[in-house]
Amino acid sequence: MPIDKMIEKAYDLLRKRRVEYIGEGTYNVVGEHGTYTVIRRIDGAVNCNCPGFIRRGRCSHSLAVIMLNQPSLLKSIQKEIEKASSRR
DSSP: OOHHHHHHHHHHHHHTTOEEEEETTEEEEEETTEEEEEEEOTTSOEEEOSHHHHHHSOOHHHHHHHHHTOHHHHHHHHHHHHHHHHHO
16 A cells, blocks of 8 residues: 555544554554554554565554554644545
């Protein structure tokens, strides 16, 4: 999946409140094909148990958790998505 599409999907997961903090760096993320567990380590690295992350080492679920924990990144992505939407 192209990175820009992954960013849009991750943003959409957050916008729809499909990311739930469980505790101790663990999140449940309700994706299109099921609910996945994303673990965020103390160093900020993330792991997801979805097939895409297992195959490629990245997915929209893990990116949503990264964005949630970096408000400035989330804000800049939100601006870019809104800008792109207004051009369509």
